[in-house]
Amino acid sequence: MDNMHEIIKAYVIKEYVEDDTELTYDSPLISGGIVDSFSMVSLKRFLENKYNISIPDDKATPEAFDSVNKICKLVSEYVK
Amino acid sequence: MAFTEKTRGIYSEILTGLKDAGLFKQERYIHSSQAADIEVEFPTGAPLKKVINICANNYLGMSSHPEVVKAAHEGLDSHGYGMSSVRFICGTQDIHRTLEQMVTKFLGTEDTILFPSCMDANAGVFEAVLTKDDVMISDRLVHASIIDGIRLCSAMHDTFKHSDMEHLEEKLQLHNDKRLKYVITDGVFSMDGDTAKLDKMVELCEKYDALLFVDDSHSSGFIGKTGRGTHEQYGVMGKIDIITTTFGKGLGGASGGCVSGRKEIVEMCRQKARPYLFSNTIAPPVVAGVIKVLEILSASTDRRDKLESNTAFWRKGLIDAGLIIKAGDTPIVPVMLFNAKLAQDVSRDLYEEGIYAIGFFFPVVPQGQARIRTQISAGHELHHLEKALEAFRKVGKKYDILGKSKQEIIERYGM
Numbered sequence: 389m390d391n392m393h394e395i396i397k398a399y400v401i402k403e404y405v406e407d408d409t410e411l412t413y414d415s416p417l418i419s420g421g422i423v424d425s426f427s428m429v430s431l432k433r434f435l436e437n438k439y440n441i442s443i444p445d446d447k448a449t450p451e452a453f454d455s456v457n458k459i460c461k462l463v464s465e466y467v468k
Numbered sequence: 469m470a471f472t473e474k475t476r477g478i479y480s481e482i483l484t485g486l487k488d489a490g491l492f493k494q495e496r497y498i499h500s501s502q503a504a505d506i507e508v509e510f511p512t513g514a515p516l517k518k519v520i521n522i523c524a525n526n527y528l529g530m531s532s533h534p535e536v537v538k539a540a541h542e543g544l545d546s547h548g549y550g551m552s553s554v555r556f557i558c559g560t561q562d563i564h565r566t567l568e569q570m571v572t573k574f575l576g577t578e579d580t581i582l583f584p585s586c587m588d589a590n591a592g593v594f595e596a597v598l599t600k601d602d603v604m605i606s607d608r609l610v611h612a613s614i615i616d617g618i619r620l621c622s623a624m625h626d627t628f629k630h631s632d633m634e635h636l637e638e639k640l641q642l643h644n645d646k647r648l649k650y651v652i653t654d655g656v657f658s659m660d661g662d663t664a665k666l667d668k669m670v671e672l673c674e675k676y677d678a679l680l681f682v683d684d685s686h687s688s689g690f691i692g693k694t695g696r697g698t699h700e701q702y703g704v705m706g707k708i709d710i711i712t713t714t715f716g717k718g719l720g721g722a723s724g725g726c727v728s729g730r731k732e733i734v735e736m737c738r739q740k741a742r743p744y745l746f747s748n749t750i751a752p753p754v755v756a757g758v759i760k761v762l763e764i765l766s767a768s769t770d771r772r773d774k775l776e777s778n779t780a781f782w783r784k785g786l787i788d789a790g791l792i793i794k795a796g797d798t799p800i801v802p803v804m805l806f807n808a809k810l811a812q813d814v815s816r817d818l819y820e821e822g823i824y825a826i827g828f829f830f831p832v833v834p835q836g837q838a839r840i841r842t843q844i845s846a847g848h849e850l851h852h853l854e855k856a857l858e859a860f861r862k863v864g865k866k867y868d869i870l871g872k873s874k875q876e877i878i879e880r881y882g883m
């Protein structure tokens with residue numbers, strides 16, 4: 389897989405995973421209770437800073453953030 | 469009628485689900501006033517049992533202190549039973565303002581506003597002082613009432629890992645573009661009994677131009693050399709922008725809470741905080757009682773000193789008995805049992821031995837961290853603590869957990 393997937397996965401692990409839970413690109417992050425919906429904010433800000441994009445609030449839904457794959461898809465739509 | 473059999477069925481199913489999952493809460497009726505020795509009816513209908521209470525927030529033993537009870541009586545006689553009004557219409561008496569000024573002095577802040585409870589203070593304060601241009605950065609283990617307050621506020625919200633100062637600093641950098649940045653923490657965390665690193669947090673807040681909010685509900689009256697709270701313990705009095713606390717624990721145990729801090733922030737709450745504007749004022753006898761509590765605590769540190777030595781005795785006693793406790797120096801002392809059923813069994817057996825202490829397990833604490841949370845009081849005498857230790861030794865022996873490591877307990881009982 390490409391770099392973006394790895395970067396986002398590494399960020400999620402560093403930020404949210406406090407034990408040795410294994411994470412795949414398809415692991416359900418929010419519905420799986422790994423990222424609480426409160427903390428989605430920093431994930432969104434991280435992506436915006438890292439990729440120099442702006443994700444509209446109505447696109448940053450728990451569904452759109454629910455796995456590394458989905459996040460990459462969302463981010464790709466905004467990267468120029 | 470909308471409450472049909474179908475509706476009833478929906479709720480019954482949920483409630484049965486809670487029971488099956490072991491999450492159903494049941495009240496135990498106490499027939500005496502709150503103190504070290506209480507009389508309990510449990511299960512409902514059972515004959516009264518005399519037990520030693522080691523799970524109240526009655527840290528300073530003020531709940532039934534004769535001088536406090538007397539002051540409340542006098543307040544009742546001089547100022548009546550209730551005010552039948554919110555504060556700003558016709559619910560503010562001289563004693564309400566007196567209490568606010570006394571709290572300000574006690575905590576070393578600029579001003580104070582009373583709320584019906586600290587739950588209300590936490591629920592109302594953020595919305596009153598922050599907008600969508602701002603950010604709230606909270607410790608991941610803050611109290612539920614703070615979470616509710618954060619939910620009601622339109623400012624951006626982010627979290628940092630519990631007590632992780634590097635992570636907090638990263639978050640402060642990430643959100644540096646916001647108008648106001650509030651760092652939010654409990655002073656003493658109620659489940660583990662650990663304290664927030666307020667000296668480091670003040671340093672970071674100064675470095676990044678952020679404000680600091682501390683809920684000192686489990687500290688006010690006894691943490692720090694003269695009991696002013698965690699800000700005294702960490703040498704940062706005057707540097708906390710908002711302190712919220714309760715009168716329902718160390719400071720008397722009746723009810724009520726407050727926001728204390730920068731005077732503009734307090735004034736914003738007086739103008740805008742919804743639980744202040746739309747809920748009844750604290751009853752006069754309660755106000756009179758808290759005033760007496762603060763008088764007693766300002767005149768002498770005897771009670772917090774006694775709590776400190778009781779706590780040291782208790783912590784050492786549990787460790788010597790071979791039990792595992794969370795390290796620390798606060799009167800919240802969790803005895804770690806790791807397994808939920810074991811925690812419930814030990815609690816039940818302690819009760820048989822005349823010791824009232826409750827097991828906590830998932831989802832109140834993380835999976836695999838079940839425990840009995842014990843809370844020490846200045847109202848305990850050494851004989852209470854000795855009897856409670858004896859019971860812990862006896863029950864611990866029965867389950868063969870004395871001197872055993874975490875690993876050994878988990879191997880035997882599971883997570």
Ligand SMILES: Cc1ncc(COP(=O)(O)O)c(C=O)c1O
Pocket residue numbers: 584585586587588590611613654658683685686713714715716723724725
């Ligand atoms: C940390 C913390 N904050 C706030 C509260 C709520 O206080 P009150 O009982 O005054 O609503 C509690 C009490 O449970 C608490 O533990």
